[in-house]
Amino acid sequence: MTIQLPGAGGELRTYTPRPEPLSITTGAPFTSRTVYSAAHVVADPYADVSPDSPAAVDWDATLAFRRHLWSHGLGVAEAMDTAQRGMGLDWAGAAELIKRSAAEAKTVGGLVACGVGTDQLTGPDHSLDEVRAAYEEQLALVESAGAQAILMASRALCAAAKSPEDYLSVYGRLLAQASEPVILHWLGPMFDPALDGYWGSSDLDAATDTFLEVIAAHPDKVDGIKVSLLDAQREVDLRRRLPDGVRCYTGDDFNYPELIAGDDRGFSHALLGIFDPLGPLAAEAVRVLDTGDVKGFRELLDPTVELSRHLFQTPTRFYKTGVVFLAWLAGHQEHFTMVGGLQSARSLPHFARAYELADGLGLFPDPALAEARMKNLLALYGVTQ
Template identity: 60%
Template sequence: MTRTVNLPDGPFTLSGTGREHLTPGVRFTSRVAYAAAHVVADPRAENVPGTPAAVDWDATLAFRRHLWSYGFGVAEAMDTAQRGMGMDYPAARELVRRSAAAARAEGGAICAGVATDQLPAGPASLDEIRKAYAEQLADVQEAGARPVLMCSRHLAAAARSADDYLDIYGRLLADADGPVVLHWLGPAFDPALTGYWGDADPVRAAETVVALIDTHPSRVDGIKLSLLDEDFEVALRRRLPAGVRLYTGDDFNYPALIRGDGEGHSDALLGVLAAIAPPAAAALRALDTGDLATYDRILAPTLPLARHLFGAPTFYYKTGIVFLAWLAGHQDHFTMVGGLQSGRSPVHLGRLLRLADAAGLLPDAELAAHRARAFMTTAGVAQ
């Protein structure tokens, strides 16, 4: 079987070097690392825009077991799982329930998204938003996962001041069974979240975040930050109370942020970790032993891939995540809930194939090439 694929920019032969880091292992000790996992659609169902999500539960849970086997926690039902982009709340609730049960069986760590997406699109009152958050918080806690209080499009539209955020989040933190993870997703990931935390200027919005955490430090495990601004993240990290983690969601700058500096480091809650799990696990184990040179060497080739994968429009990164999972053999089709497989072009995905090969992410080069040829054929690139 040939390893050569005709891509839109010309033929490409895969190197077949994707087995260097295929060694599962125990959870990391120096960093907490959650990989935000995608869902595998049922290819036999009507997974088109506007229809309820139909999930292949067996393949979806198998991918989570893959992540746990490499030592990662799973960040469940987050934006990587297409929350707000094809994944409706009934399916998300079932996903959390099933994944949390699998985590208990595997001894794996799990956190899960709490949002307001059971509300219809459009305006909602602050009281309706609070009640929707509370309902999902109860669902996640009952399932046994650590809650992640995700940003809410409804709240972004309804809040009139920072005080509205402080009131709703403060009441949720008071009602939680234990510490939760806060969530700050920037407009690159979801334009509807512009101005979250009460101000379009992140520096001023950070004052609200810090005030909330300072008021409830024992109720906050950490905050996931996805603003794609390395300097801003480091500055916010240094303002957090002792014991409150900064979970980087920066898929452009994660190697340096996780590595840290003399004043601290970021932990991780990242979509890219699911795509690069084997080499990322090897890098984090090197970090556990203080081997910074090996850590840097392993992660360096993953960064160009991540920056391409999460390139603008960033919110379509899920398409590339699923494309890579298909090429790597974690699922047997390239179909997504909501029909989101159309979210990236053949040109983008062809470049992604080249970068994935360079990063050693394709353990079976012949299989990856075969599947890439099939996709490119349907896209009009003759093989």
């Protein structure tokens, strides 16, 4: 069987799908790295909503996908940007997602950490006190649900802060009252343009100094940092400056194999959106790394980088569309619909290349199903086979 796929120039090319998926089985818990997959949400395709409506979520399918990730030993990073936080999923939806996911994690013994932000604040011009109070409300909810907190970058704080000292003040108050160590998330402007200048400066060296100052003031309250700047050397340099006991979780979806493998001076753990579609393969690679086989780890994970770079290409914030598209092709959900109508955010040639790369990696448990669904999508666009 073959399939006609459109290229970037509009031409059609013939592709022969892979006949069998990659053979992967679940295994023992990881021993050398802590690994989270940021997870997407599954929209309710039958809800009568508009792009401006609150998100309508299919809770059964959403939680089933999390059980899929947990079954392979991955932790779930919940209610993060991969779940369309701030791009279709509002705070009310995120709060419900956090409570449901944390409860589900307890039933299966899964690792879960949840995003804490300020997205209940709408409109411009919020004070620092309002920003801090919003963070505190979300932190309390996450902790009451029994999950670890991830303090996410805040658009409202970025708009309200006038200096690095404002970040030190807000984060200092939050860390002082956190009941357990948290993960700090530095999300770069390529993922969210509204976060340009976070930590008080668009100069990344100056911003890094402020970030490290926040950590140094409360090292016992910081489990680790997630760095999403898509700059491998900057992450390595930052990793080497962390206080003892504070981990670095790579959020670099362009360079994750080398950062997780590390060097003779350390390594990064992982908290990655790309591990949503790569979950079973990523878990297999980490178990190989657990044996000390760095070469085998890289042989498994390096070939996935081309797919990741494709999904996260500019404008990077729309990578969620590719993630949900692959979940549909893989059979994890019955439709390709996203909250906020975000399924329209990428082009047909983009989808075609994502399908080709994912199929080549053996990511689809049922290649015939993926092929049939891809052909259905192509037919909707007028591409006949």
